[in-house]
Amino acid sequence: MFKPYFFLLIVLFYCFPTQAQHPTKPTSSEIYQAIEKLSFLGSVLYVAAHPDDENTRLISHMANGVKSRTAYLSLTRGDGGQNLIGPELKELLGVIRTQELLAARRIDGGEQLFTRADDFGYSKHPDETLAIWNENEVLSDVVWAIRNFQPDIIINRFDHRSPGTTHGHHTSSALLSLKAFDYAADKSKFPNQLKSVDVWQAKREFFNTSWWFYGSKEKFDAADKTNQYAVEVGDFYPALGLSNPEIAALSRSAHKSQGFGNTGTRGSDFEYLELIKGDAPKDINNIFEGIDTSWNRVKNGQRIGEVLKEVQDNYDFKNPSASIPKLVEAYKLVQKLENSHWKTLKSEDLKNVIAACAGLFLEAVAESNLATPNSKVTLELEAINRSPQNMRLNAISLSDGTTIEKNTDLKFNHSHRFESQINIPSTTSYSTPYWLETKGTLGMYKVDDQSLIGLPKTPKESTATFHVSIAGEPLSYTKPIVYKTNDPVKGEVYKPFEIVPVVAAHIAEPVIIFADDQQKDIQVIVKANRNTIEGYVQLAHPQGWQVYPEKQNITITNKGEEQSLIFTVIPPKNQSEGLLTPMVHVGDEVFNKKLVEINYDHIPFQMVLLPNASKVVRLDIKKKGENIGYIEGAGDVVPESLRQIGYNVAIIKPDDINAETLSRFDAIVVGIRAYNTVDALKFKQQQLFDFVEQGGNLIVQYNTNGGLVVDQLAPYPLKLSRDRVTDENSEVVLLNTTNELLNYPNKITTKDFEGWVQERGLYFPNQWSKEFTPVLSMHDKNESPKEGSLLVAKYGKGHYIYTGLSFFREFPEGVAGAYRLFANMLSVGKESLKTSQQLKN
């Protein structure tokens, strides 16, 4: 029978931050916790929509306090959000957030699952969400997760009864989870899945409510709680030295791209579960009431429970290896059971606990972190038993089919290190997130292989399996091949071992804007991932555009080396757009993908293979002014985008904000969420206002209303709201067609709002003083018009503009109208200046 990969993801040992990529090395008390967990046969599936929706206090309590198998099913990977730590957006942000969820689960002891649903951006109602997602496919994936994971209890983060009160993805997650509870148990639903999984009936389903859903603590206190169960989550775990909320905070803090650093608390605290499906637990203090979570749950399991009880009772914290004989006895008994879910899971857990008790360290390290198909890689293997337990290393089998016979005793604390080679067959797939391999739709990833659906990451194909005998019992441990190196500052650094194409090329800019009909030189960088590359590069281009030369040869001697080529691109006369793709010909093969590296300390190093295409846009745009000062906020690519259309953009550090610096610029632009993230701006607001008063032009992009570092965002009263327009195609009404912003130097029409992506904008002000002029009006379906997306006010001799329009999303996509409108914002006031100069002359 097909064996789902979920079993490879079991989190048995804790791993505290800073060691995202290192192998876990459990302490004696962590091993004891894992032994306790061996005797709990019950599971919880927590369901929500995004990375960060999950309640880490409840997940940690279930995993560490109750010792239940616990997973978080996040329907999406969070592609649609903002990134506080770097430039990655969309699918690359989804890769980061996937890894952040995995990092969180390594800390709180849970497992992580997904569906194929794509986080396409904000939606206000589940109807809208389920129309953009393929509802049936997402439901199928939730059912698939339930049938694989076989949860006794399902807990929803969101309320299925309150559509429209929170993100449409949120309510949808609850609606689909509720439906899947019944569907998973129904043979007639998604029958194709039943080739590899059985139907599964969960026992009960809860909604993880809190005062937040009631609007206030007072309302929550007053509410009817007949159907609610209070779960104490303030546990303290002496074995870990941490309270449950402290672990939950460490886990939550893994969401660094969202800036969700969290401080732990101590002391009694409660989570509330409202029963929404299944029978009510008779014991209000035990949500597993009525479910046998002991070894008696499994036929002939009773004796295993007894043996493991003995292991617990006699556990020697000074010598965990003393438990090995009894653990091996339990393992043998488990092998005699009929095949079942719990047999597979607990066999794996037992093996890992036995290895941990022995201090058994097994590792296969490659000479490089990268290899190409059809190559040979040298491995350094290490096996060491750090216990007095008798142990033999029988053989090591590599994923290429090679078996290395060893037949050697693993003597106490005696390291066996040896070299070998592994073949990387020509059929090996490239290492890249499986859900990004094929182009999906706005709402869905496309994954053809059913066995991959739901997995947090692509399973590693290159592995080494160590076959050992412990207390006479043969046990096999499969380890993905890794790469490690010593960094003079960080020390030991691990990286995944990845299979990459022989060569990858990229154009530095994903979007290249031609603000006039002048040709541009485009740099193509070709990187070799093996020695000795010879071939040529052509640049595929849209019709009407010209590229010279037609092709260029490449010769690269060393792996890792790059060659840079310059192509000249000539745009057409009129507004036009299309794609440029470097096609690298080596031998008979053509390579047209680019490799993107994601490198942050809190998650493992990631390589992502993406379609290699840069968008070229010939814009019809006029500009006034040249020098722009940019005050960075949470991170956006607006400065690079403005440089592309010919502005000189200088980044101004908060410390350098003073009258003299500001006076050098034609306009100052403040990056997204700067007043939420840059503390130092607190002391600079007056200087910015003075700059405006003396004739400057200040453009402030969106901020959220929570946690502003200044009391006054603008020189006049302006109040931010949560108003947003999420439909990127919603109609835009030009409120005042004679307003300078819509006329100078570019004539803006509704055509300029075509082709926008993801949304119109967010966190628009909903109250402003009379000095402000609203320029645009827009709204989502069934909502009142929102006029706060673009506001301009004259202050002294200058202008202040506040905009919640999502320029930071439109620029990287080369949306022409967004550039034309922004050029007008940068030029505001320059027309009257021009007129007065003309008068003087």
Ligand SMILES: [Zn+2]
């Ligand atoms: Zn969410």
